[in-house]
Amino acid sequence: MKRFLGLFAIVLLAAGCGVRPSGVIPGEAAPSGPAVGSVGNTATVYFVLDGKLAPVSRTGVSDVYADRVRVLEQGPNEDERASGYTTELPPTFEPIAIGISEAAIGVNVRELTPNAVSQLVCTIVAAGGGGPSRTVVLSGGGQTLQPQGCGG
Template sequence: MKRLLVLLAVVVLASGCGVRPSGVIPGENAPSGPPKGNVGNTATVYFVLNGRVVPVVRTGVGDVAADRVRALEQGPDEDERAAGYTTELPPSFEPIAIGVSDAAIGVDVRELSPNAVAQLVCTVIGAGGGGPSGTITLSGGGQKLPPRACGG
């Protein structure tokens, strides 16, 4: 009898909790794909292969241009080097500020080879940089290069 009273009390309390039934409530589409910032993200950086600047897809790189430039600064990984990829960027060019249409680095940009400039420009543009003009202005060492497009 005591159990029956306890059960009855639980049913009464649960039915009076104030939650009313409703129909389907519409909302946005469910998310798909990996979340932004996920270490499984893929990003494109540009290295040199047989004298030409080419895209290389990397995993575990963030979505923003600065993350991609930091990956570029690390150079080709062991597998990429074994496949013949190189870089013409100096060992530590210290990215300072990466914007939408400009990138400042810690070396004199006049001392960079055309391939090194293309590596930086294409990597930043590949991350959504370039603004309306589709170009990046590189600066560093007190110098500034004219705006450059990827492949141009």
């Protein structure tokens, strides 16, 4: 009898858990496309070609600002170098903190060439950075530059 009452109590509890049957509940369409921050996007980064700033499209780079700046840190790839692309960023510039409107790097920003500054700023702005003013404040080596826009 105890077994019967125990089993009856379990069945009674399971049946009364409060979940009521319903029909099919329609939902929205499933999301599509790459997620924000995903790898596989085409990213625009800036290198130097014939002494002038030049955009380069790269695939397989996420749309996170810091990831795009890391592409600059790596420099032009073999094909880009063969086509004449270079960088004016020092090999040790090391991105430290890259945000929407600020970028801290591991070298004195006052020692960067105008093209090197533009490489960083334009790459961040091309990724959607720069905030409403579309400018970026660069800092590094204990120095900070005034807000810079792409191209100036």
